[in-house]
Amino acid sequence: MIFVQVIAVTVASDPTKYSEAFLGKPNEEYCAWILDSEKWGGAIELSILADYYGREIAAYDIQTTRCDLYGQGNNYSERVMLIYDGLHYDALAMSPFEGAPEEFDQTIFAVRKDRTIGPVERLVLNLARDQQRKRRYTDTSNFTLRCGVCQIGVVGQKEAMEHAQATGHVNFQEYR
Template identity: 85%
Template sequence: MEGIVVRRVIPSDNSCLFNAVGYVVGHNKDKAPELRQVIAAAVASDPAKYSEALLGKPNEEYCAWILDSVNWGGAIELSILADYYGHEIAAYDIQTTRCDLYGQEKKYSKRVMLIYDGLHYDALAMSPFEGAPQEFDQTIFDVHDGTIGPVEGLALNFAKEQQSKGRYTDTANFTLRCGVCQMGVVGQKEAAEHAQATGHVNFQEYR
C-alpha cells in the first residue's frame, strides 16, 4: 500500500479519545456523546466485571462520571470500544513509542490506530500523499496473523519521529497553570487534586 501515516488532530475538549475513535471508525469527529453512552451502558450491564476495583469508583458513580463531558477516557474505555466496534484499537504512546492493543485477544479482523501524547488522543490514518484531503484517509486496516503488515511499521516510525520532536507531555513532571485562578501545579496528580478541590478543569501547559 502506498502512502504515509498522518496524524489527524482532534479538538482538545476532554472528549478527544471518543472523537478520535469516531474518526478512525467512521470519519466522524463528533461521536463523543454517543460513545460515552455506549461505555456507560456496557459498564452498567456488567457490575461484576466492572467493579470498583477496576474502575476506581463504584459502578454507578463511574457511569455518571463518564457521561460528563469534562472527563477523559483511557484504557477501560478503549477496551470497551474495541468490543463495541469489533475492531482492534492500537494506541501509540509517543513518549515511550509503546503500542497498546485493545481487543487483540478477540482476534478481530480489522484494526484502527490512535496516537497519544500523554494528555491527548489524535487519530492516525494512511494518506496517499502529504496534504491530501481527509476524505482520502484510510483508517481501518485488515489484520492477518496478528499484524496489519507494513502499515504497522509506518505507524511505529511515525510515533518515534513524533517522540524525537518532543511532541508529547511528560505527565508526571510537566508544569501546568490553572486557566481559572492561575495557580501553578506540577504533574497530572496535582492537576487532578486542584480540579477536585476547586472544580477548575481548564489547565494550560507552560514551560
C-alpha cells in the same frame, strides 16, 4: 450511539465486571463521569470500544513509542489505530497519495494471519518516534501548571488534582 454512550451502557450493564475496584469509583458514579463531555478515558474505554466494534484498536503512545493493543486475542479481522500525545487520542489515517481527498483515507486495516497489519505498523511506529524526538507529547506526571485562580504552581496531574480537591480551583494553565 456515540462512544461515551456505548461505554456507559456497557459498564452499567455489568456492574460485577465493572466494579469499583476495576473502575476506581462506583459503577454508577463512573457512568455519570464518562458521560461528562469534559472527561475522557483510556484503556478501559478503548477495550470496551474494541469489543463493541469488533476491531482491534492499536494505541501508539508518543512519549514512550509503546503500542497498546486492545481486542487482541479475540481474532478480530480488522484494526484501527490511534496516536496518544499524553492528553488526547487521535485517529490515524493512511492517505493513498499526497493531496488525495480525505474520503480516500484508509482508517481500517485488515489483520493478517500473523496478527500484524503489515508495513503500516512500521510507518506508524516511525511516526510515533518522530513525534517523540520533536517532543510532541505532554508528560502529565511532570508538566508544570499554574492555578488560574490563586496563581500557585504545581507539578504534574497528581498535584493539580490535589490542589483542585483542596481548594475547588479547576482552572490550570501549563507553563514552563
